[in-house]
Amino acid sequence: MSQLLSAPLQIGDFVSDCSLPDGSRLFELRGRPIILAFAPEAWNPAHTYQSELFAQLLRDFNEGATFIEACTDDWHNFDTASDLASQFGVAGKRALFLVDEHGILRWKIEVEPNEVISLGEVIAALEQLKAKPQNAGGISRRAFLSATLAAAAVLSLPLLEAKADPQLPKPEVAREQNAPPAPYDSSGTIPVTLRVNGKARKLQLEPRVALLDALREYLHLTGTKKGCDHGQCGACTVHIDGERQLSCLTLAVMSQGKNITTIEGLASGDNLHPVQSAFIKHDAFQCGYCTPGQIMSATALIKEGHAHTDAEIRESMSGNLCRCAAYPNIIAAIKEAQGEVRSA
């Protein structure tokens, strides 16, 4: 296995048959392009959401496309010693592979487990595949895409730094060039200007893009988390005109003209917001995934001024779920910060 792992597939290599996590064989999918997506975590909403986006991209890329999805949390069926794992050499990585209808690896991308794959790059790769003339012959010209998602079994949840997500130091110019990624249907996008953490950011978005996705995927402000994506968990909480709201249920286009504050905009320089300091002091998190939402919600709670007792804080924070159940520490942190903010 180690021998194979040392020589994983390169662009232009022929992909051998291997078994897929859903029990089917790669060979069965020959004759159509395939996307294989690998994720190192069993349960990662960001990954689940990304696979939805990939599926959507494939459908938009080719109308007749079918999207075959092996359950992304099927990781327990995934054998790291399998022919699939060794051929692609993906254990512990987040990776995407694009295989054409002849079985040739055409494109691949690997990122660290805690990073997301840029949709812009996927779109570009798909466009390139489309641009290359297909073999004559009706079927291959009308090739439709299938995507098969697999997930490697190495569970490596990113440890969240206490001070939210470190922002990659990217020059503003480069960021403007990167975002937005090439729209896959230019006629469907409209210009959207968002005022985020005091800065006006110009984007070109489809109206259906949620504020959460605009922040994460287009502005690369990944401190705001995607939990359930349906307004049930509070991980995506941001401040809109000073009020705590859910960015997953907000259309970005409707947030224009409003002041949006994310976790990245809470501290002033190196000085943490008192709620951030209190969360660290009281160890008010375990995995940290819900923490940005908890902190944004808690800072708003203090400003609202309706909740002071433990019971009132619990009730007022009931829109922020914590699967690690750090609730007692969260309450302790809020109570301490509440005193500091009020006396400040």
Next chain:
Amino acid sequence: MHPFQYERARNAKNAVSTVAQNPTATFIAGGTSHVDLMKENVHRPDLVVDISGLPLQSIGGHDGGIRIGANVSNTQVAYHPDIVARYPGLSEAILAGASAQIRNMATTAGNPLQRTRCPYFRDTTQACNKREPGTGCAALTGINRVHAIFGASEACVATHPSDMAVALSALDAIVQTRGPRGNRSIPFTDFHRLPGNMPQLDTVLQQGELITSIDLPAFSGRSHYLKARDRASYAFALVSCAIALEMNGGTIRRARIALGGVAHKPWRTPEAEAMLVGKTPSEVLFRDVARAAFAHAKPLEHNAYKVPLGQNLMVRALMETSGLLPLQGTPGTAFASSAGSVAGIIPLSA
């Protein structure tokens, strides 16, 4: 999510005519229910008209009561001093629903328009006459624990999920609308429909008809909301009960009772309400009233528990409203409206 065109409404007139002319167009304001259902592919509008910027944002006195603009957020209503003082049952109902974040986004007009939480409605692989007329009702023979015990049909057994709407029903609120053919005042009790054989229609609103305000009539009695749910907070009602009680000395002059979580609309109980008129509040009386209110309930396979739960909840709501039992928390707060503890802590007594 189905792609759509987006338009920001310039004014109400424009918004109404745009949506009225396009059967696949819809209004959007807070978006909490709408965006969620669009993500689920349950709602698939081609055109979304954003009315959140329209000047329907004020709360103020009106005809002895209070007029609440369509775009006023649920939070603003719940904490408005006049609402807390004069209609605490409405504040209690709003604060018993959703989360602080959602209440900041959700609007006065949008809350009563939220769609059912029937899981089969939200699952596009299941039969649902409300989502796709003619496909059948998977809940009728499926897991129907959270479904209706009143007013359901063979076509649909869904319940209406709003807490706020139950209080508005008990308070006999009026829905003011602007439609393509002019303005209407719709009594809240007539606003939502029973499913019948057209469960796809939740309300009597026409395509393009826009709610401009919800008006609370003058009211000098006591109001209260009590809710039973699976979790202590942030869960939809299994059964809830809104009471509006007007006293004449020691006897009841008028009582209005609306039940939530039991029907396709807030379920008023006229026969039970009539039994209270002229009577002195007592537990015996309230038990008789609750029995009568649920006499015609038609439970499904998994929701017969709603009958005793609802009866007991109604008795307790009446006891608390009439002062025979203390409220579980300060009037106008979530603590007053929660049956049982709140968020895992036994609440403070009022």
